[in-house]
Structures are given as structure tokens and as C-alpha cells.
Amino acid sequence: MxxxxxxxxxxxxxxxxxxxxxxxxxxxxxGKETPAYIRYLGKVLPCAAIGMLVVYCVKAVKPLEFPYGLPELISIALVAVMQFWKKNTLLSIFAGTVLYMLLVQLVF
Amino acid sequence: MNLKKIASAVKSSFAPTIPVMTGYLFMGAAFGILLQSKGYNFLWSGFMAVVIYAGSAQFVAAELLSKAFNPLNAFLVILMVNARHIFYGFSMLDKYSGMGKIRPYLVFSLTDETFTVLYSAQPPQGLSQKAFYLCVSLMNQIYWVIGCIAGGAAGSALPINPRGIDFVMTALFVAIFADLLREKQNRVPAAVGVFASVLCLFIFGAENFLIPAMLLMALALTVLKKPIERLAAKYE
CATH class of the missing domain: 1.20.5 (Single alpha-helices involved in coiled-coils or other helix-helix interfaces)
Incomplete structure (x- = not known):
């Protein structure tokens, strides 16, 4: 373009x-009060929406063709495990991204 | 507000923005490098950081800009990608009332991270809520702009293979999602989000699943309102 x-x-x-x-x-x-239903949605939708975004990020993966989504699966598992364990968001993101880059560039 | 007051406001608002600063410099740089790899230099990444100022939207935009010109599609895709911001807005309605002249900027700059900081942190001693909100919002955007420009500029100088760097976006969402899952009352809404998305991905395909997924999600969360609220009350 x-x-x-x-x-x-x-x-x-x-x-x-x-x-x-x-x-x-x-x-x-x-100055207007927010309806209770909207307040409820404001509470529950962020979780649902972020779950959706994770799926959105891997939408192009073809599980039946090589490499079967393995780079995504392995890297996502690393981020999730590190985040549950260390609770250091930046470290988890950095480690997962470096691993993914290594996997798609050198391994698969 | 005089210079001394501004300096002290910035200083006392800095601490809660430190994680955002680190993240935005890193993510912004990743975006700058990605955009540079699509043929758009640091002026573009800086400009986008100023006028768009949304991480996931900019990453998707980098993709859109490398394809054929399709403005309506770009507008609609970004509406969908950023639709979650609507719910941050709903959560800030009360806090942002009475913000006067700075309200439009606070609304414009309501990213996931700024929302998280402002929703959870309290203004430091001696600083008004208004000054605190403005300082945090503005500093966060400045970090992002610096990161995007630096990545765009370094990307053209560094002989690094950027393939796979866009995974940083996936990693960010996974990390935030993992944090949310730690809270027990979040697990049902989170499961609804993932299940609705995967189901719609299979039915409608990768290009068209987001809107049906969001509708299904809103429907399921409405139907499940009572049990979800009962669970939330139990875990609080």
C-alpha cells in the first residue's frame, strides 16, 4: 500500500x-449511575476477553500440519508455568518470546 | 500548577508506573522492530504510538499495513481487537467523573496497563486524584512512544532475524490470563471466554470468529450471572 x-x-x-x-x-x-448489569459485565468480561485474545493469537495455527502448533504450545506453556511460579510478568513474557523465536527460527 | 509542583507530582506517581515502564519499553521496542520489518520506519512507529496508543491494536495494525489497502476491514478488525476496552471504560465511569478538562485524555489513554494501575493504586500522600491519574496516564504513554521509536530505529540498525517476535503479544495475554486465573472467582468467566472462542473458531474460521465469540460470551455470562455471583461472594 x-x-x-x-x-x-x-x-x-x-x-x-x-x-x-x-x-x-x-x-x-x-453523574449518571451505572446499571448493576453493566457493573457485573465490567467485572467478568475482562477475564473472558483476555482468554479470547489468547485464542485469537493462535488462530492461524494448523494442528494437523507440521509443526502441529508445537512452537506455540511449548512457548505458551512456559509463559503460563513461569507466571504461576515466579509471578514476574516481564520475565515470563521475555522467556516465552525468546523461546518461541528460537523454536521457529532454529528448531522447526 | 508551577514547575516545582509538577516535578513533585511526577516523582510521587512514578513508583506504580515502573512495571508499566519496563513492559512498554520492551513491548514498544518489539513493535518498532516488527513494524520496521514490514517496511515502516521509526517515524511510523512513533506516530502510531502517539495517535493509536494500543499494544495489541498496533501489532495487528503492523500486519494490516503489510497487506492490501482495506480501510473498512482495518477499522472493523481494530474495533474487535479493542472491544475489551469497552469494559475497562465501564469500570472507570465513576472514577473518571469530575475529571474536567483532562477527562478526554484519560479516556483516550485507557490502555489495559493504565487501567490496571489506576484501578488498583491509590494516589500518594499529598497528591490529588486528578494529578495522579494524569501523571500515570501521560507517563505510561511517554514510555510507549519512546519504546516504539527506539525499536523502529534500532530495528533498522540491528541484523537480528525478527521472525517470531510478534509472539510477545501472545505471551503478554497468556501472562495476564495466568494472573487472572489465580483468583478463583475469575475461573468461570475465563473458561467461558476460552470455550466460546475455540468453539466459534471451529465453526466460523480464523477470519470471522471474534464477533460471534463475543456475542456468545456475553450471552453465556448473562445466563450464568447468578451462579457466577454466588461463587464470587463465596470466594471474597
């Missing part, structure tokens, strides 16, 4: 992002 097309794409992506952040504040302006 050309530079101006890229610029248009970036600005639209920025608009979509700000829309998702501003929407609740547009629907419920200052």
Missing part, C-alpha cells in the same frame, strides 16, 4: 481504538 493509504489506515485504526475506549463514557455521561 502507498504512504497515504497507510496514513489513512493508521488514522482509522486510531479512531476505532478511541471509540472502544470512549463508548461507555458516551453512553453513560458523568
Amino acid at each position: 502507498s504512504e497515504s493509504q497507510a496514513l489513512i489506515s493508521v488514522l482509522l485504526i486510531a479512531a476505532a481504538t478511541v471509540l472502544t475506549r470512549a463508548l461507555p463514557f458516551i453512553i453513560f455521561p458523568s
Whole structure:
């Protein structure tokens, strides 16, 4: 794509992002009480949404073809185990990413 | 607010942003390197960090920018990727009322990380909630912009093979997800999220599963409201 097309794409992506952040504040302006149902969703949806994002990240994996999603599976397992064990988010992310890069570049 | 006051506000708000600083410099640099590998230099990564300012959206954007021009698709994909922000907004409605002129910026800069810090941390002694919110939000974005520019600039200089670096996004979500799973009351909503997504991925395929998955999730969480709230009350 050309530079101006890229610029248009970036600005639209920025608009979509700000829309998702501003929407609740547009629907419920200052001073109005948030309904209990919305407060409930605000509590449970972050967990569900982040679970969805994990799935979203591995959506392109083809479990029936070589390498059978093994680099993703192994690296995700490392991140999860390190996070449960050490609780150091950055260390978990760093270790998982380095392992994944090594696996896709050198092993598989 | 004079200079001395600003300096002291920044200083006392710094501590809760340290984890975000480390993460944003690292993630921002990873993004800059990725974007550079798609043919967009550090000016692009810096510009995107200023106007978009969303980690996962920018990683997806790097992918979109390396494909054919399709603005409507880009807009819709990012709406879906960032749809979770809607629920952060719902959680901050009360805290952000009465923020006056800075409210639009606070809303614009409500990333996962800024939300987490501002939702959990209390303003330090002697600092107003307003000043604290502004300092944390602005410092976090500055870290992100610096990281993105540095990665974009270094990416063009370093002869590193970037293949696989986009896994940093997956790793971030997995790490946050693992943290959430530690809290027992989160496990049912988390399972609903994963199960709905995997089910819709099989039915609708990789390109179209997000929206049906979100609808299914909202439906399932609505149906399960009573048992989930009962469990939450039990574990609190």
C-alpha cells in the first residue's frame, strides 16, 4: 500500500481504538449511575476477553500440519508455568518470546 | 500548577508506573522492530504510538499495513481487537467523573496497563486524584512512544532475524490470563471466554470468529450471572 493509504489506515485504526475506549463514557455521561448489569459485565468480561485474545493469537495455527502448533504450545506453556511460579510478568513474557523465536527460527 | 509542583507530582506517581515502564519499553521496542520489518520506519512507529496508543491494536495494525489497502476491514478488525476496552471504560465511569478538562485524555489513554494501575493504586500522600491519574496516564504513554521509536530505529540498525517476535503479544495475554486465573472467582468467566472462542473458531474460521465469540460470551455470562455471583461472594 502507498504512504497515504497507510496514513489513512493508521488514522482509522486510531479512531476505532478511541471509540472502544470512549463508548461507555458516551453512553453513560458523568453523574449518571451505572446499571448493576453493566457493573457485573465490567467485572467478568475482562477475564473472558483476555482468554479470547489468547485464542485469537493462535488462530492461524494448523494442528494437523507440521509443526502441529508445537512452537506455540511449548512457548505458551512456559509463559503460563513461569507466571504461576515466579509471578514476574516481564520475565515470563521475555522467556516465552525468546523461546518461541528460537523454536521457529532454529528448531522447526 | 508551577514547575516545582509538577516535578513533585511526577516523582510521587512514578513508583506504580515502573512495571508499566519496563513492559512498554520492551513491548514498544518489539513493535518498532516488527513494524520496521514490514517496511515502516521509526517515524511510523512513533506516530502510531502517539495517535493509536494500543499494544495489541498496533501489532495487528503492523500486519494490516503489510497487506492490501482495506480501510473498512482495518477499522472493523481494530474495533474487535479493542472491544475489551469497552469494559475497562465501564469500570472507570465513576472514577473518571469530575475529571474536567483532562477527562478526554484519560479516556483516550485507557490502555489495559493504565487501567490496571489506576484501578488498583491509590494516589500518594499529598497528591490529588486528578494529578495522579494524569501523571500515570501521560507517563505510561511517554514510555510507549519512546519504546516504539527506539525499536523502529534500532530495528533498522540491528541484523537480528525478527521472525517470531510478534509472539510477545501472545505471551503478554497468556501472562495476564495466568494472573487472572489465580483468583478463583475469575475461573468461570475465563473458561467461558476460552470455550466460546475455540468453539466459534471451529465453526466460523480464523477470519470471522471474534464477533460471534463475543456475542456468545456475553450471552453465556448473562445466563450464568447468578451462579457466577454466588461463587464470587463465596470466594471474597
